[in-house]
Amino acid sequence: MRSPLHILHFLSLVSALWPQPISYEHGSVVLFIKKDVQFYWYEAGARNVGSVADQHPDQQPFTFASNSNTGPNAQETLKLRKRYTESSFDDVNDWDVEEGVSGHxxxxxxxxxxxxxxxRWNLYPWKFHPRNWDEPSPQDxxxxxxxIHIRLLHADPSNVAKPLAGEVDESYILKLDEGGKATISANSSVGIARGLTSFTQxxxxxxxxxxxxxxxxxxxxxxxxxxxxxxxxxxxxxxxFTVADIKRQVxxxxxxxxxxFHLHVTDSQSWPLEIPALPELAAKGAYRPDLxxxxxxxxxxxxxAAIQGVEMITELDMPGxxxxxxxxxxxxxxxxxxxxxxxxxCAEPPCGTLKLNSSAVDAFLDTLFDDLLPRISPYSSYFHTGGDEVNKNxxxxxxxxxxxxxxxxxxxMQKFVDRNHDRVRAAGLTPVVWEEMLLEWNVTLGSDVIVQSWQSDEAVASIxxxxxxxxVGNYNYWYLDCGKGQWLDxxxxxxxxxxxxxxxxxxFHNWRLAYSVDPYAGVPAENQHLVIGGEAxxxxxxxxxxxxxxxxxxRGSAVAEVLWSGPKDAEGRNRSQIDASPRLSEMRERLVLLGVGAEPIQMPYCTMDGMQCQLGYTGN
Known part of the structure; x- marks a missing residue:
């Protein structure tokens, strides 16, 4: 019988994982996993749950210490909070009942x-091996x-599901030894979620x-x-888009x-968002009363979104x-x-802008914000007030x-923005605006305001x-609608x-172009800390x-790796498309299995035979 420690020649040409981790070391030992594998969730200060018979032998408190300079690095005494067996995964989840989302x-x-x-949704990787490849045998x-041990090293902050940028540590450490024991350790529940995502890949x-x-x-x-x-x-x-369509993107x-997840929910063409205090707004403004x-x-x-560590930012674009x-x-x-x-x-039909010196508009916005913002604040710390493409004519x-x-x-315009942002802050939220308010209208913004750029790298540097x-989100690279041709007759x-x-x-902005973006382009080193990220x-x-x-x-995955892993590799070079291409192809397959209709980036011939589809590749 062949040993599972045998170094197998059917190893994938891809080392999995998207986006690329900071540090990833792996061997070539094959380990199978069964549906009855048990998950043990530990956390600092947690009370052991379940009967003694349900608890794992190492349910007593233990100390975890990381020797890494990156990721979870605290020493904590952890206790078992919950054990998951196969039957646990048949539970009907009532996560949509409560208000807000906790780390638990x-x-x-x-x-x-x-x-x-x-x-249920895993990948059979035939596209990433040569023809007639020798896959591992379960009999061996x-x-x-x-x-699988889940180790939450610190108690979550109260805003773990709705943080301001940088307030929640998403780092994690994942280890899987040759004996079959896996551990995922993180300083926050969101870090645990990120680590589990890597584990599945x-x-x-x-x-x-x-x-x-x-x-x-x-x-x-x-x-x-x-x-x-x-x-x-x-x-x-x-x-x-139906709710199911939106959830699929989440x-x-x-x-x-x-x-x-930035939801641009209203615009010139339709107002599909119901506001109970203004019932005719959607009833008449939506394409149809039922949409x-x-x-x-x-x-x-x-x-x-929040339960997956994704904070939704709702935008009502105005005054244009x-x-x-x-x-x-x-x-x-x-x-x-x-x-x-x-x-x-206006930039596109139908034109129309909120009047800029109207007490009726002011009263309307009071009603609108008083209704909507309290329903945003349990799930987000941000609200986007728009401000793009306002035509002075x-x-x-x-x-x-x-x-x-x-x-x-x-x-x-200064008065209009000030009033809106005061309303946003009164609801405990931080305003977000498009770049024009700052760079074209010269509005003085509060120091808390996040400015979203879309027109150029120079605009980011100015902000x-x-x-x-x-x-960041330069339309020349990260506008995913570009290249389909004119939609106007x-x-x-x-x-x-x-x-x-x-x-x-x-x-059309292909994935390679999206992947080539450096969010710091043109930004002096002393200001780069203010570039907090970006969106496609x-x-x-x-x-x-x-x-x-x-x-x-x-293509969104290419943007995701730039923003998670950074535009440069460990040696400071632009990230290699040769390295990225097979990994992105694998990510595409995994997204399809999750129900997302992602398009392919190469044919199987390219991914099955390794280096057959490179242009100008020298092997260096």
Missing amino acids: DIIDYAIKSSWRTLF QTTGVSE LFYKHSDEKHVYTPYAPVTIHDAPKFQHRGINLDVSRNW DALAYNKMNR VYTPRDLKHIQRY HTSSIFYSQPELIAAFNIQPNWDTY AYNLDDTVKSNDSAVLQPL VEKGYKAL IDPSISAQQYPYYDYCAP HMWNEQTDPVNVDRMIWP
């Missing part, structure tokens, strides 16, 4: 989700993964559909994210170790991009749906202003030079000059539930 909720969900990923198994399904194994033991991973804010922005106003975000997100839907999505309000309260909107020369007054048609003169408009924290009179009908941000953006003029998955993924 996050760990419980992560353990159960990891078990399901391992045994003498040792398997026998137990070490395992593959056997062709017999009954067995699961890793070919990588022993494993030691020390890991932590480079950037504090790592997200995707999804526009759900230009096209309608699942993909979490599996890529992203931690922010709305109810308060229960909003809570469900926010909680579903608000023409959908006209359908319920036309007196609040200036320059509504100007035709045919709409491009004089629209205020020529605003009967409260009647001017497009910056000298007239700027003080009014941090002024002392503000910045989010072209009149024959200008058709020839528009040919071949490119959109404004063409070409999915604007949806031409995207709906049919194609949204493949539009975001796996």
Whole structure:
């Protein structure tokens, strides 16, 4: 019989794991894992639960100490909180009942989700081996993964599910020894969730559909994210997405170790968000009265994200991009749906902006924020007030202003932003704005405000030079809607000059371009600490539930690795696409098995035979 310590020649060409950890060492020992593997969850100061018969032999308090400079590094006496057996994973989870999310909720969900990923949605890796490869035989198994220890080294902060950037430690240490004992240690429940995600990526399904194994033991991973804010922005106003469509993106975000989900929920074209205090807003402003997100839907999505260590940031864009309000309260909107020369007054039709010097608008926003923000604050520490693409010409048609003169408009915009941000702070939230408010309108922002950039690397440098924290997302690289061609119809009179009908941000931004981004580009070293992360953006003029998955993924995964692992490798070089390509292909397969319709980046010929599809590769 062949020993499980035998160094097998069928090892995958890929060493798994996306995004790339800081430190990852692995061997070539095969270990199988069975559905009845037990998870033991320990935490500092926890009371042992269950009967003595249910407890593991090492249930007595123990001390864990890390010798790593990265990741969990405290010495704590830990006690068993909970033991999970196979029957534990059949529990009906009532996580959507309570208000808010605790660290305990996050760990419980992560353990159960990891078990399901391992045994229900795992990957048979034929695409990553040569033809007629020799996969490991379960009959050769003498040792398997026998137990998984989850070690939470510190009590979670109260805001663990809704932190400000940098307030929760997402680092973790993962170890799997040749004897089959796995440990995942972290300083927070979110770190535990990240470690469990990596654990699932070490395992593959056997062709017999009954067995699961890793070919990588022993494993030691020390890991932590480079950037504090790592997200995707999804526009759900230009096209309608069901709650299930949105949750699927959250699942993909979490599996890529992203931690922010930006929901751009209202815009000019529709207002799908129900506001009970303003019932006609969605009833008339949505595309149809039934295409709305109810308060229960909003809570469900926010909680579903938070329980996976993903904080949802809700955006109501204003004062521009608000023409959908006209359908319920036309007196609040200036320059509504100007035709045919709409491009004089807005970035895209239908035009419309909140009036800038209106007491009625002020009262409307009081009601809106008083209704909505208390339903945001249990799940997030942020609220996005928009502020992009405000066209000054629209205020020529605003009967409260009647001017497009910056000298007239700027003080009014300052007052508008100040009032909104005071409302946001009063609800215990931190404001987020688009870059134009700072860089084009010269609004003086509070020192707490996060400024989201989208137009250029130079804009990021300007934001941090002024002392503000910045989010990157240059449309030339991280706008995922670019390259599909013009969505506007072209009149024959200008058709020839528009040919071949490119959109404004063409070409299509492939994963390699997204992967090449350095969030610090052009930012002096002394200001780089203010670049707290970034987001890729999915604007949806031409995207709906049919194609949204493949539009975001796996290009969003490329962004995720830049933001988790950083743009440079350990030697300070740009990260290698040669290294990334097979790992990203594997991540794509795993996303598909999780129910996400991610598109392929290469054909199996390339991933099966290693170095067959490189261009200009010299082997160095």
